[in-house]
Amino acid sequence: MGLDFFSVLLVLGLVLNSLLLFCNGGLTSSFVRKVEKSIDMPLDSDVFRVPPGYNAPQQVHITQGDVEGKAVIVSWVTPEAKGSNTVLYWKENSSKKLRARGKYNTYKFYNYTSGYIHHCLIRNLEYDTKYYYEVGVGKTKRKFWFYTPPEVGPDVPYTFGLIGDLGQTFDSNMTLTHYENSPTKGQAVLFVGDISYADTYPNHDNNRWDTWGRFAERSTAYQPWIWTAGNHEMDFAPEIGETKPFKPFTHRYRTPYRASGSTEPFWYSIKRGPAHIIVLSSYSAYGKYTPQYTWLEEEFPKVNRTETPWLIVLVHSPWYNSYDYHFMEGETMRVMFESWFVKNKVDVVFAGHVHAYERSERISNIAYNVVNGNCSPVKDQSAPVYITIGDGGNIEGLANKMTEPQPKYSAFREASFGHAIFSIKNRTHAHYGWHRNQDGCAVQADTMWFHNRFWYPVDDSPSFDS
Numbered sequence: 311m312g313l314d315f316f317s318v319l320l321v322l323g324l325v326l327n328s329l330l331l332f333c334n335g336g337l338t339s340s341f342v343r344k345v346e347k348s349i350d351m352p353l354d355s356d357v358f359r360v361p362p363g364y365n366a367p368q369q370v371h372i373t374q375g376d377v378e379g380k381a382v383i384v385s386w387v388t389p390e391a392k393g394s395n396t397v398l399y400w401k402e403n404s405s406k407k408l409r410a411r412g413k414y415n416t417y418k419f420y421n422y423t424s425g426y427i428h429h430c431l432i433r434n435l436e437y438d439t440k441y442y443y444e445v446g447v448g449k450t451k452r453k454f455w456f457y458t459p460p461e462v463g464p465d466v467p468y469t470f471g472l473i474g475d476l477g478q479t480f481d482s483n484m485t486l487t488h489y490e491n492s493p494t495k496g497q498a499v500l501f502v503g504d505i506s507y508a509d510t511y512p513n514h515d516n517n518r519w520d521t522w523g524r525f526a527e528r529s530t531a532y533q534p535w536i537w538t539a540g541n542h543e544m545d546f547a548p549e550i551g552e553t554k555p556f557k558p559f560t561h562r563y564r565t566p567y568r569a570s571g572s573t574e575p576f577w578y579s580i581k582r583g584p585a586h587i588i589v590l591s592s593y594s595a596y597g598k599y600t601p602q603y604t605w606l607e608e609e610f611p612k613v614n615r616t617e618t619p620w621l622i623v624l625v626h627s628p629w630y631n632s633y634d635y636h637f638m639e640g641e642t643m644r645v646m647f648e649s650w651f652v653k654n655k656v657d658v659v660f661a662g663h664v665h666a667y668e669r670s671e672r673i674s675n676i677a678y679n680v681v682n683g684n685c686s687p688v689k690d691q692s693a694p695v696y697i698t699i700g701d702g703g704n705i706e707g708l709a710n711k712m713t714e715p716q717p718k719y720s721a722f723r724e725a726s727f728g729h730a731i732f733s734i735k736n737r738t739h740a741h742y743g744w745h746r747n748q749d750g751c752a753v754q755a756d757t758m759w760f761h762n763r764f765w766y767p768v769d770d771s772p773s774f775d776s
């Protein structure tokens with residue numbers, strides 16, 4: 311009898327112990343989205359409408375054109391002929407119109423021939439100023455505007471939108487609409503990769519790159535989108551003779567990579583207001599001695615937290631991901647770069663790729679050296695928060711299978727489409743909020759106050775005890 315009682319205690323102890331070992335540190339949201347297929351909007355949808363008039367400019371988009379934010383690259387497509395490659399631009403309330411001349415290119419992809427893709431760099435802009443700009447000629451002239459960022463500095467507030475894996479479904483349209491209608495107005499979009507999903511069509515039907523450009527124009531023409539390359543930008547299709555990766559992406563979208571000393575458009579950095587943003591490529595070599603590795607090694611010492619307190623990294627494939635989808639795909643890059651992120655106190659890493667949402671605690675996993683067995687992530691106040699925001703709403707649908715139990719490092723996860731806003735207030739505080747598409751525009755389903763790792767490195771992810 312005594313022995314039985316002792317056995318029961320032993321079993322209970324073991325059960326309790328295993329519960330403690332595997333207890334869920336984070337929160338798996340109880341919100342369950344209705345399972346529906348994500349369907350691409352048909353070609354005759356109003357969001358894909360071609361602007362009226364012969365050869366009218368379409369697919370207008372802008373991105374930052376230099377390191378500091380005093381230059382903008384304006385891009386657009388003229389479908390039938392070269393047309394004008396000039397951008398007319400002027401400051402609000404100024405009658406003096408300035409002119410910049412761009413260049414155009416075209417490309418072929420299997421049986422598709424692109425329109426004339428124009429890119430025009432506008433330089434020497436004034437900070438914190440509204441500019442109007444115009445492309446096209448005669449009756450097809452089209453006018454847009456943008457705001458330049460404030461001068462790079464530590465205490466200028468600035469608000470970034472975060473969108474990933476957008477595609478062109480009805481859900482994508484909802485995500486973009488919610489972003490546009492957010493009461494916390496994003497001033498620039500940090501896009502974490504996977505744009506059009508044209509490669510899901512037979513022969514990568516590049517007409518779906520054009521439709522995406524027209525769909526997103528209502529945002530991309532008015533505020534810069536900072537591009538990260540995703541796997542759906544590769545368009546590597548040797549079976550149809552298309553063996554040059556990133557061909558449509560590099561012809562259509564520009565990044566200011568040369569300004570930050572990069573040698574390829576897929577990894578680069580910019581400063582924007584109070585933030586230093588490093589963009590990495592999951593799909594370019596990053597092993598030791600490679601161009602991307604060498605560039606990043608030289609980039610970190612250039613980060614000046616007195617000038618730009620907030621250090622943000624964008625990459626497509628997440629390093630910490632507790633969904634079944636793309637599980638551990640980011641692992642090799644994590645092994646290469648994570649110690650640098652901790653040493654340099656990166657504030658936050660935004661990734662896409664997994665079509666769901668997840669936010670981590672501040673954790674690192676850099677102690678492991680193959681033989682010492684220290685292979686679990688630990689709480690680390692010098693480490694970034696990792697956020698997966700690949701929930702734009704593309705044709706491939708939601709990633710709703712999660713690894714169980716939820717790892718302790720995972721603070722919040724939910725399989726819903728949406729977007730996020732990262733709102734920098736000053737050198738110490740930034741407010742972050744994730745928004746799911748099912749909610750009203752003002753509702754944030756997951757929020758966090760970020761405390762800057764350089765200026766105010768107090769624990770801002772206290773729920774995780776390693």
Ligand SMILES: [Fe+2]
Pocket residue numbers: 475504540541542626662663664
């Ligand atoms: Fe992806």
